[in-house]
Amino acid sequence: MTILLKDILNFETLLEKYKGKRIKLRFNTNWKYNDIVFDYADMCRMKEDYFIPMMLTAGSKSVSRNAVNDIQFQFIEVEKHRWLFVGAYDIKSRDSLTYHFSANYFKSYAEAVRIQEYDQYAERLIVDFKNRGQSFFYVNPEIINSVQVDSISTEPYFELDINFPGYENLCKSYYDLKQHWNNKLWVQALSEVYGVYLITDKKTGKLYVGSATGQDGIYGRWSAYLADGYDKNEKEDSKYPNTKLKELVSNKGIEYVQKNFQYTVLEIFKKDEIGKGKALKREIYWKEAFQSRKFGYNQN
The missing domain is CATH 3.40.1440.10 (GIY-YIG endonuclease)
Known part of the structure; x- marks a missing residue:
């Protein structure tokens, strides 16, 4: 039996509640800056204070990954094509905040409010999804509505066994x-x-x-x-x-x-x-x- 993400997280009801908003699925991929590797699974597991800012980063200077009409559902890859849901955020201001890693290196990120009704699934729900090309976020309803749930655990993923x-x-x-x-x-x-x-x-x-x-x-x-x-x-x-x-x-x-x-x-x-x-x-x-x-x- 196929279980769809849109049904588990009640996207239709969510959009009725948040008029004028759209759903964005954001699949955060690891990246490197100089000799520093930003591994999202490690950041989540270790509760790093920059984990959430890194998920809400602006991206390139020319095109931001954030928009004020976004409700972003954030995922990190824990196994190949298996993505752990780690939280939902209502974007309030596009890229108004700054996280300083050092005096010379910082990242702009969105001001957002975490939607607590989804915390019951955070770090417990995993979807099976293959990223398409270089894309790592999606707003196309056809793609969003096709994402399948792989599993939902009773304990946080990083505390299992x-x-x-x-x-x-x-x-x-x-x-x-x-x-x-x-x-x-x-x-x-x-x-x-x-x-x-x-x-x-x-x-x-x-x-x-x-x-x-x-x-x-x-x-x-x-x-x-x-x-x-x-x-x-x-x-x-x-x-x-x-x-x-x-x-x-x-x-x-x-x-x-x-x-x-x-x-x-x-x-x-x-x-x-x-x-x-x-x-x-x-x-x-x-x-x-x-x-x-x-x-x-x-x-x-």
């Missing part, structure tokens, strides 16, 4: 770790324990040993690492132990961390005062075992 592997098996690169970071099973498991962990610079072989004894356990400490490359609030013996990690990020940028760092759980402990004491003692042991003060990134 992603069980927590166990503390003893947790050894992930930066990007592998970040793609699971909003998974509720991972959040729960890493928040409920204190621990000692290892960071490995796979390019140089340098190591960093740390302990996590804060309110959110390992999850809290690693969240800071994923956000900034180092923890701005981490202290040891009232001193700042992340000096070398901070210098690394300052000199080479967080992109170096994203490309080269790997995170491993060494030991876990109960979240109480006894567990905290054990974690701090074992941190000292592992620093000595790995000689991470002499040859790695540990300062203390």
Whole structure:
């Protein structure tokens, strides 16, 4: 039985509600700027703050991809010819906003309001569609009305079958770790324990040993690492132990961390005062075992 997108998302009713608007399907394809690859699946999975601006970008200076009469249904490719629906937007102003990636590189994008009634399908509905030539957005009703639904899952696409592997098996690169970071099973498991962990610079072989004894356990400490490359609030013996990690990020940028760092759980402990004491003692042991003060990134 063929299930059409127009029927699942009730396009006919939508157009009656939004008089003077048209439906646009936008199939976002990955692209590259210099050495930076903009991968929409990665952006979505990692909840990057520029994900939505990138979907609403203007495109070329001569022809904008946006129009004020658009209701845009946004899709990203997760497998060949299989596109994940990630949200619907009512375009309010064509290209009035700007996202700055750096001082010299920015993108203009549309001001838009997300249509929340479609959020129940966001990151769950997949269509089977083959892009036609170089096109990646469509307003032709004949094309729009022919798009078929491949599947609708009960869980977000990037959380399907992603069980927590166990503390003893947790050894992930930066990007592998970040793609699971909003998974509720991972959040729960890493928040409920204190621990000692290892960071490995796979390019140089340098190591960093740390302990996590804060309110959110390992999850809290690693969240800071994923956000900034180092923890701005981490202290040891009232001193700042992340000096070398901070210098690394300052000199080479967080992109170096994203490309080269790997995170491993060494030991876990109960979240109480006894567990905290054990974690701090074992941190000292592992620093000595790995000689991470002499040859790695540990300062203390």
